[in-house]
Amino acid sequence: xxxxxxxxxxxxxxxxxxxxxxxxxxxxxxxxxxxxxxxxxxxxxxxxxxxxxxxxxxxxxxxxxxxxxxxxxxxxxxxxxxxxxxxxxxxxxxxxxxxxxxxxxxxxxxxxxxxxxxxxxxxxxxxxxxxxxxxxxxxxxxxxxxxxxxxxxxxxxxxxxxxxxxxxxxxxxxxxxxxxxxxxxxxxxxxxxxxxxxxxxxxxxxxxxxxxxxxxxxxxxxxxxxxxxxxxxxxxxxxxxxxxxxxxxxxxxxxxxxxxxxxxxxxxxxxx
Amino acid sequence: xxxxxxxxxxxxxxxxxxxxxxxxxxxxxxxxxxxxxxxxxxxxxxxxxxxxxxxxxxxxxxxxxxxxxxxxxxxxxxxxxxxxxxxxxxxxxxxxxxxxxxxxxxxxxxxxxxxxxxxxxxxxxxxxxxxxxxxxxxxxxxxxxxxxxxxxxxxxxxxxxxxxxxxxxxxxxxxxxxxxxxxxxxxxxxxxxxxxxxxxxxxxxxxxxxxxxxxxxxxxxxxxxxxxxxxxxxxxxxxxxxxxxxxxxxxxxxxxxxxxxxxxxxxxxxxx
Amino acid sequence: xxxxxxxxxxxxxxxxxxxxxxxxxxxxxxxxxxxxxxxxxxxxxxxxxxxxxxxxxxxxxxxxxxxxxxxxxxxxxxxxxxxxxxxxxxxxxxxxxxxxxxxxxxxxxxxxxxxxxxxxxxxxxxxxxxxxxxxxxxxxxxxxxxxxxxxxxxxxxxxxxxxxxxxxxxxxxxxxxxxxxxxxxxxxxxxxxxxxxxxxxxxxxxxxxxxxxxxxxxxxxxxxxxxxxxxxxxxxxxxxxxxxxxxxxxxxxxxxxxxxxxxxxxxxxxxx
Numbered sequence: 122x123x124x125x126x127x128x129x130x131x132x133x134x135x136x137x138x139x140x141x142x143x144x145x146x147x148x149x150x151x152x153x154x155x156x157x158x159x160x161x162x163x164x165x166x167x168x169x170x171x172x173x174x175x176x177x178x179x180x181x182x183x184x185x186x187x188x189x190x191x192x193x194x195x196x197x198x199x200x201x202x203x204x205x206x207x208x209x210x211x212x213x214x215x216x217x218x219x220x221x222x223x224x225x226x227x228x229x230x231x232x233x234x235x236x237x238x239x240x241x242x243x244x245x246x247x248x249x250x251x252x253x254x255x256x257x258x259x260x261x262x263x264x265x266x267x268x269x270x271x272x273x274x275x276x277x278x279x280x281x282x283x284x285x286x287x288x289x290x291x292x293x294x295x296x297x298x299x300x301x302x303x304x305x306x307x308x309x310x311x312x313x314x315x316x317x318x319x320x321x322x323x324x325x326x327x328x329x330x331x332x333x334x335x336x337x338x339x340x341x342x343x344x345x346x347x348x349x350x351x352x353x354x355x356x357x358x359x360x361x362x363x364x365x366x367x368x369x370x371x372x373x374x375x376x377x378x379x380x381x382x383x384x385x386x387x388x389x390x391x392x393x
Numbered sequence: 394x395x396x397x398x399x400x401x402x403x404x405x406x407x408x409x410x411x412x413x414x415x416x417x418x419x420x421x422x423x424x425x426x427x428x429x430x431x432x433x434x435x436x437x438x439x440x441x442x443x444x445x446x447x448x449x450x451x452x453x454x455x456x457x458x459x460x461x462x463x464x465x466x467x468x469x470x471x472x473x474x475x476x477x478x479x480x481x482x483x484x485x486x487x488x489x490x491x492x493x494x495x496x497x498x499x500x501x502x503x504x505x506x507x508x509x510x511x512x513x514x515x516x517x518x519x520x521x522x523x524x525x526x527x528x529x530x531x532x533x534x535x536x537x538x539x540x541x542x543x544x545x546x547x548x549x550x551x552x553x554x555x556x557x558x559x560x561x562x563x564x565x566x567x568x569x570x571x572x573x574x575x576x577x578x579x580x581x582x583x584x585x586x587x588x589x590x591x592x593x594x595x596x597x598x599x600x601x602x603x604x605x606x607x608x609x610x611x612x613x614x615x616x617x618x619x620x621x622x623x624x625x626x627x628x629x630x631x632x633x634x635x636x637x638x639x640x641x642x643x644x645x646x647x648x649x650x651x652x653x654x655x656x657x658x659x660x661x662x663x664x665x
Numbered sequence: 666x667x668x669x670x671x672x673x674x675x676x677x678x679x680x681x682x683x684x685x686x687x688x689x690x691x692x693x694x695x696x697x698x699x700x701x702x703x704x705x706x707x708x709x710x711x712x713x714x715x716x717x718x719x720x721x722x723x724x725x726x727x728x729x730x731x732x733x734x735x736x737x738x739x740x741x742x743x744x745x746x747x748x749x750x751x752x753x754x755x756x757x758x759x760x761x762x763x764x765x766x767x768x769x770x771x772x773x774x775x776x777x778x779x780x781x782x783x784x785x786x787x788x789x790x791x792x793x794x795x796x797x798x799x800x801x802x803x804x805x806x807x808x809x810x811x812x813x814x815x816x817x818x819x820x821x822x823x824x825x826x827x828x829x830x831x832x833x834x835x836x837x838x839x840x841x842x843x844x845x846x847x848x849x850x851x852x853x854x855x856x857x858x859x860x861x862x863x864x865x866x867x868x869x870x871x872x873x874x875x876x877x878x879x880x881x882x883x884x885x886x887x888x889x890x891x892x893x894x895x896x897x898x899x900x901x902x903x904x905x906x907x908x909x910x911x912x913x914x915x916x917x918x919x920x921x922x923x924x925x926x927x928x929x930x931x932x933x934x935x936x937x
Contacts, residue, residue: 164846246887358519449681456695614790618740
């Protein structure tokens with residue numbers, strides 16, 4: 122199987138940084154295929170990086186090594202990590218970036234990057250993606266055994282669990298996790314929340330509504346189930362409730378943004 | 394020959410979507426090389442996507458599979474298509490995105506994507522690039538026979554033909570199809586239009602002018618044939634008449650944009 | 666070794682241009698791995714392109730062929746070049762883009778691209794990256810001997826050498842070369858300048874300061890060595906003095922930009 126490294130950073134693409142990281146990976150694993158998840162995570166925004174990784178990693182084959190670098194603490198004593206979780210491997214700073222993928226795995230193994238023979242020869246204090254994380258990811262992709270990177274870590278940094286909460290028998294409270302380039306809004310109301318809410322509706326999705334910034338929004342199956350310019354909610358491609366506007370930007374139409382509260386409410390009664 | 398998939402979408406690169414599509418392709422075709430044409434087609438702009446595909450596909454080797462997704466109708470009953478045209482293969486929603494490449498081929502074969510064994514196991518209603526089109530493109534690249542995707546389609550959706558029109562013996566009317574990142578403007582006046590106009594000038598290109606927003610612009614061979622800051626027209630790299638400004642942005646200097654009318658006029662007489 | 670071509674242009678990624686260049690490379694070298702350094706060099710900004718190439722190329726393995734195209738003179742008589750320097754190969758227009766990599770090599774060999782059998786069959790006057798430079802880079806990566814591209818060039822265009830200058834025993838004057846996406850500012854004060862300044866401090870880095878737009882900034886080892894929101898200077902990942910703000914944008918906080926003068930000053934006396 123051809124080695125595969127997927128990259129996720131907050132470096133953007135206007136500078137030479139992403140190219141240099143890829144050069145460093147190919148220096149130790151010339152056969153690697155390199156895939157960008159995104160490099161446009163907002164600068165230093167660990168929470169956004171953790172969500173993007175969560176939303177994408179299962180679309181990749183399990184031999185993928187993910188190199189995830191959103192690293193405001195570069196050059197400090199924060200640890201570097203490698204993780205083996207759900208069949209995938211990840212390399213990242215120890216700052217919470219791997220929180221969601223670690224929580225999704227029943228038996229994640231996390232190790233600290235201490236084996237400096239896997240690093241670049243000279244290590245800058247500001248560019249560990251090129252000098253530490255990239256080379257380790259490349260070597261793991263090339264076949265270096267996972268336990269060679271360093272000792273097991275029992276206490277990786279984890280972000281607060283977050284997630285939607287049930288307010289009453291008919292109300293759940295969540296928030297907008299991410300607004301995408303189309304203005305679609307992914308919330309922290311997960312598929313299992315959704316299933317519970319649907320059960321509270323006796324399985325009748327027309328009784329579910331989402332309230333965002335005062336607008337009451339119906340559930341549907343696809344964007345085009347509502348008229349152009351109208352808002353809808355659906356179970357989105359990241360297995361979370363998503364609020365969208367058919368042919369438009371939900372964020373703009375509803376005046377919402379990341380962090381905006383979202384209320385899911387069960388209304389009416391199921392027809393007998 | 395190594396399998397090759399070229400991607401063209403309106404997803405932009407700030408989200409995880411393009412990465413997830415690539416993960417899905419590599420899950421079924423681990424050896425594939427993946428090349429981005431662009432992901433910055435304006436959201437839902439099928440006409441712009443169709444032009445970008447037309448302008449680029451012949452630069453690729455013929456074993457390339459193009460995955461083109463600008464898909465405002467995702468989740469509705471619109472069909473998914475695969476096409477075999479001019480030696481290339483294409484996978485796209487049936488909404489006109491393939492219009493130009495189908496028209497350029499004498500014997501295009503178009504099929505509907507109905508063979509769900511080629512799709513991802515679970516299919517969201519909002520992300521067919523990851524769940525349907527990407528996997529089919531990957532499998533075609535990996536060697537799945539073209540006729541396995543589904544039955545032949547005789548009536549794919551096609552955009553209006555468009556193109557420049559001749560107003561008189563000495564005047565052709567077209568419009569700006571695309572403004573690029575430099576501000577260069579590609580028009581719908583094609584190489585064959587150009588050849589006809591040149592014939593009307595008795596082969597003397599100094600008699601050809603382009604009129605855009607009231608400015609009369611001479612033809613030239615290269616940007617630097619006119620002074621810095623001056624406008625020129627030339628037969629551009631997409632085999633269409635292009636209006637540019639040497640060292641500047643034609644769109645800004647001329648106050649033009651996509652859709653702006655363009656008049657090509659033959660002036661004067663050829664010296665005897 | 667798998668052929669590897671790294672691309673650096675001012676094309677941006679919103680158009681089909683980068684995709685077309687890659688298609689042209691893969692048409693002559695189907696096995697090539699393609700890596701983007703960046704395509705967001707400001708339009709026609711040869712100096713910025715030369716810096717990005719300098720800052721990145723040594724992170725790549727030496728079999729890499731760099732395709733560097735910032736080419737305001739496309740279509741004129743400006744030469745096309747291939748260079749062999751420091752073990753790497755480069756393909757670029759002859760306009761100074763290779764200045765820094767040529768100066769870093771003791772024995773660079775530069776040749777003019779005259780062998781048109783290595784080019785695309787038809788050559789536009791506006792897109793030599795697709796029609797000339799890309800195909801040559803692809804063929805070099807695929808194994809074409811370097812001396813096949815054309816005759817030796819003794820006088821490639823070189824940008825002015827630039828660099829910091831020593832004003833007195835305790836003062837060096839430089840300028841900001843590049844502002845990155847985080848707002849970090851790389852200066853033209855090199856590692857060897859830095860070493861000389863450090864010697865003038867008797868090796869005591871706490872005696873070094875940088876003055877930018879009236880602010881006096883201390884040297885440190887890592888971003889987090891100063892309080893959040895505070896400025897610092899350090900020897901950055903491109904082996905040049907960099908001015909940054911911990912958790913913020915130095916360019917914004919200091920009101921500086923590319924070209925802003927920077928003064929490095931030795932202050933105080935070393936404790937006896």
